Amino acid sequence: MTKRYKWLVGVMLFTLATSSCKKNLLDIKPIDFVSDAAVFQDIALTSQFVNDIYGTMLSGFERRDFGYDQDWARGFANLDMMTDDIEGHNDLPMNRVQAGDLNSHFSMGTQLWAVNYSLIRKANTLIARIDGVPTTNTDLRNRLKAETKFLRAFAYADLVKSFGGVPLIITEQNVNDDLEVPRNTYDECVAFIIKECDEAAAVLSATYPDADLGRATKGAALALKARVLLYHASALNNPSNTVSRWDDAAKAAKEVINMSPAVYTLHPDYYQLFMTKTGNREVIFARKFGRPNRTHQSAWMLHMSFTPTGWGGWGAFHATQNLVDAFEMRTTGLRPEEAGSGYDPQNPYANRDTRLDKAMLMNGSQFKGITVETFQSADLNAFPDGNANSRTNGDRTKTGYGLRKFIDEKNMTSDAVYQGGDNDWIYMRYAEVLLNYAEAKNEFSGPDGTVYDALDEVRRRGGLPPLSRSFSQGDLRTKIRNERRVELCFEEHRVYDVRRWKTGMTYFNQPVYRMNVIKNANGTLTYSKVVLENRVYKESYNLFPIPQIEIERNGKLTPNP
Numbered sequence: 001m002t003k004r005y006k007w008l009v010g011v012m013l014f015t016l017a018t019s020s021c022k023k024n025l026l027d028i029k030p031i032d033f034v035s036d037a038a039v040f041q042d043i044a045l046t047s048q049f050v051n052d053i054y055g056t057m058l059s060g061f062e063r064r065d066f067g068y069d070q071d072w073a074r075g076f077a078n079l080d081m082m083t084d085d086i087e088g089h090n091d092l093p094m095n096r097v098q099a100g101d102l103n104s105h106f107s108m109g110t111q112l113w114a115v116n117y118s119l120i121r122k123a124n125t126l127i128a129r130i131d132g133v134p135t136t137n138t139d140l141r142n143r144l145k146a147e148t149k150f151l152r153a154f155a156y157a158d159l160v161k162s163f164g165g166v167p168l169i170i171t172e173q174n175v176n177d178d179l180e181v182p183r184n185t186y187d188e189c190v191a192f193i194i195k196e197c198d199e200a201a202a203v204l205s206a207t208y209p210d211a212d213l214g215r216a217t218k219g220a221a222l223a224l225k226a227r228v229l230l231y232h233a234s235a236l237n238n239p240s241n242t243v244s245r246w247d248d249a250a251k252a253a254k255e256v257i258n259m260s261p262a263v264y265t266l267h268p269d270y271y272q273l274f275m276t277k278t279g280n281r282e283v284i285f286a287r288k289f290g291r292p293n294r295t296h297q298s299a300w301m302l303h304m305s306f307t308p309t310g311w312g313g314w315g316a317f318h319a320t321q322n323l324v325d326a327f328e329m330r331t332t333g334l335r336p337e338e339a340g341s342g343y344d345p346q347n348p349y350a351n352r353d354t355r356l357d358k359a360m361l362m363n364g365s366q367f368k369g370i371t372v373e374t375f376q377s378a379d380l381n382a383f384p385d386g387n388a389n390s391r392t393n394g395d396r397t398k399t400g401y402g403l404r405k406f407i408d409e410k411n412m413t414s415d416a417v418y419q420g421g422d423n424d425w426i427y428m429r430y431a432e433v434l435l436n437y438a439e440a441k442n443e444f445s446g447p448d449g450t451v452y453d454a455l456d457e458v459r460r461r462g463g464l465p466p467l468s469r470s471f472s473q474g475d476l477r478t479k480i481r482n483e484r485r486v487e488l489c490f491e492e493h494r495v496y497d498v499r500r501w502k503t504g505m506t507y508f509n510q511p512v513y514r515m516n517v518i519k520n521a522n523g524t525l526t527y528s529k530v531v532l533e534n535r536v537y538k539e540s541y542n543l544f545p546i547p548q549i550e551i552e553r554n555g556k557l558t559p560n561p
Contacts, residue, residue, distance in 0.1 A: 036125070043135040049126060050144045053151050054214065056119040058158075059287045059425035060492055061406075063108065077108060078317070079492045084507050085323040086490070087398045087514075087532060089316040098508075100536030104548035104559065112162055113547050116155040120169060123152035128172040146203035150216040150224070153196035154427075157228050160189045161496050162544045164560060168192055182556040190232045197225035206263050210278050214288035214424075219256055219263050223284045223428045226252035230436045233443065234500040246444035253437035256284075256430075257454075264430035270461055271358040275408050275423050282431065286424040319360045319401040319489075321513035321529050324348075326485050327356040330463045335482070348515070348527050353462040359489055361402040363517050363525070368409050374400045375517040375525060399532060400515035405490055431458050431487055439480050446473040455480065458487055499542045508537035 039045045063077040080086055081094035088094050093107050126148045135141055152170075159166045167181040168189060184192075201221035208215055229252050233245035256264070267273040267282040277288075328334055329341045330351050336343035344350060349362055357365065365372040374397055408421050434454040441451050447469070456466050471479065481501070485494055498504050514532040519525055543560045551557050 036129070040129045040133050043133050043137060043140060046126070046130060046133050047140070047144060049122070050148055053119060053122045053126065053148060054287075056115060056122065057151070057154070057287055058112070058115050059427075060490075061287075061289075061421070061425050063111065078490060079108065079495045080490055081317075082508075083494045083498065084510070084512050084535065085320055085485070085494055087318045087320055087512060092316075097541075098533075098535050100538065102538075102541050102545065104545040104551065106545060106547075109162065109544040110547040110549060112158065112544070113550055116159050117169075119155045120152055121173070123148045123155070124170065124172045127152070142203055143205075146200040146221075147216045149196045150200040150204070150221050153193045153200070153221075154224060156189060156193050156196075157224060160186060160193070160228075161231055161500070163546060164543045165189055167554075167557070180554045180556045183558060186232075186235070190228060193228050194225055197221045197228075201225070206259060213278065214286065216285065217263075219259060220285040220428060222252065222256045222259075223433055226256060226433060226436050226440075227428070230440055231496070231500055233440065243444060246440045249440035250437055250444055253433050253440060256433045257437060264433070266430060266457065266461055268461070269358075270355050271404065273429075274406050274426065277424055282429045283424075283426055284428040284430060284433070286426045286428075288424050289422050317403045318397055318399040318514075319403070320399050320532070321401075321515050323485070323489060324356065324360070324362075324401065324515070326482055327353040328462075328464055328482075328486075330354070330465075333459075333465045333467065346525075346527055353464055353486065355462040355486060357404070359403075359405040361404050362400065362515070365404070367404065368412050372402070374515075375519040378518050378520050378526075398514060399512075400517060403490070426491070432493070434458050435480065435484050435487065439477075439484075442473060442476050442480060447471050447476045451476065455483060458483060462486075502539075502542060504537045504541060505539065508535055508541075510535060 039049050060078050063079070077092055077094070078086070078088075079094070081088035081092060082097045096102075097106065127145060130141060130145050130148075133141055156166070156168070165183045165186040166189060168184040169181055170192070173179060198221075200216065201218045204216055204218045204221060206218045208217065226249060229245065229249035233242060233249050263281070264284060265281045267276065267280055273280065273282055325336055329336065329343055330353060332340060332342050334341035336345075336348070342351065349356065349364065361367055361372050363372060363374040406421065406423065408423055411421055434457055438451045438454040441448070441454075449469075452467050452469055459467070467479070481497070484497055488494070498507050511531045511534050513529050516528045516530045517525055518528075540561050546557060546559045551559055
């Protein structure tokens with residue numbers, strides 16, 4: 001039975017060149033509606049099909065609550081809002097999870113499942129048929145197949161870190177097939193992902209010209225392999241296998257670090273890292289944003305009223321004091337609560353890790369020529385409405401903090417209204433690989449020079465001093481985990497890191513705090529850490545529930561506990 005596909009290429013998030021097909025760009029068949037037979041008889045159309053697979057991928061700038069029909073609900077549903085790092089907008093499903101209500105109707109889980117299996121379906125079709133596409137450019141054909149294997153592996157990696165073992169569907173299905181497929185084990189899924197990464201890495205190039213940025217590379221395949229092996233090692237229930245798994249993860253990360261010639265290095269500026277779309281050697285794999293004259297809706301992350309200039313009346317993304325407390329002091333390399341750190345609670349942002357100011361906005365921050373004010377007056381009766389100068393009440397900023405990371409000042413108007421962004425969503429970057437290596441190597445064999453070197457390379461960008469070479473394995477584990485929290489904040493790592501470490505009851509089942517800033521009558525400021533709300537977590541939340549709608553569709557699909 002012939003299937004038909006509809007691709008609206010104009011709305012793809014990837015604007016990838018087809019010049020590699022050696023055809024005039026205007027000499028391409030229209031593909032508003034084309035049959036699968038036509039697609040796999042023309043390598044140019046096959047290449048466009050692969051572009052569409054890329055466009056299927058979810059990003060932190062595009063997540064959407066399936067409970068909303070309105071398009072405004074798209075763009076501020078970052079998964080890390082389920083963690084102790086962020087307090088989100090009141091109506092988002094992550095807030096219900098924070099309150100202890102994670103169930104099979106969780107809309108973000110439904111989206112994760114549906115979108116990734118949509119990608120897998122397309123990838124299976126491509127992989128099944130591409131060898132028969134007539135072309136003299138066999139290198140292009142082989143590359144497209146390898147890219148698709150990587151994308152399918154990436155989708156399965158997204159599924160297994162969320163749900164555990166899932167149905168491994170790796171062949172093209174048709175209506176006559178039995179579409180009720182049981183779940184494979186977690187180990188089976190991991191083995192398949194690793195095999196796909198190895199096969200893709202053997203074919204893919206280490207780099208591409210700017211016109212092809214966004215395509216999967218050899219480094220992307222190896223970095224995904226390292227990430228999946230790290231998750232596998234920390235998620236194992238069988239202690240007898242754990243040590244060798246950590247060794248596998250460390251070796252996989254080291255393979256990316258040791259690529260020759262060297263491909264990756266850290267971007268010198270932590271803020272500009274997330275704005276720099278070309279020539280950025282830290283980025284390993286990203287979702288390219290290429291809509292002409294358009295922006296993605298990261299605007300929802302910054303709708304705040306920090307000053308009287310009118311930045312909108314509410315905010316959707318507020319960093320917690322819990323996260324701010326994880327940023328160390330530059331002079332000592334210690335967290336504020338550690339003895340001898342040098343932290344001044346009434347000057348709380350002085351001499352801190354420079355990534356703090358580059359990741360979030362706080363009282364006194366300079367942004368687009370504006371001094372951010374999150375204080376409230378000690379004399380509320382001085383204002384007609386009794387609270388006119390409050391910057392921390394309501395949805396303006398629930399915590400005293402706002403988002404700077406990802407927010408490009410060039411997209412702000414003269415009156416400080418943010419118009420959205422055109423930056424890419426980075427899925428994997430070199431700093432993560434260094435941290436993956438440090439964690440895996442420390443767990444495998446304890447602290448050594450290579451672990452310290454990897455950590456110091458990441459920490460140096462924040463202006464932090466080198467680590468002393470005297471940590472125990474357990475103390476260094478704590479340092480590594482804190483470093484992941486700081487370096488990768490808001491990039492949807494912590495939501496999974498805490499789950500794989502099985503520390504949700506420690507971090508997600510406790511109060512989150514805000515910073516209360518009072519401006520006194522004499523103009524001085526008083527800072528105090530105040531409980532914002534109590535959070536609830538259960539051990540069963542270490543995996544997302546299988547979506548109810550999928551259980552109803554597939555009688556062989558067993559739910560998570």
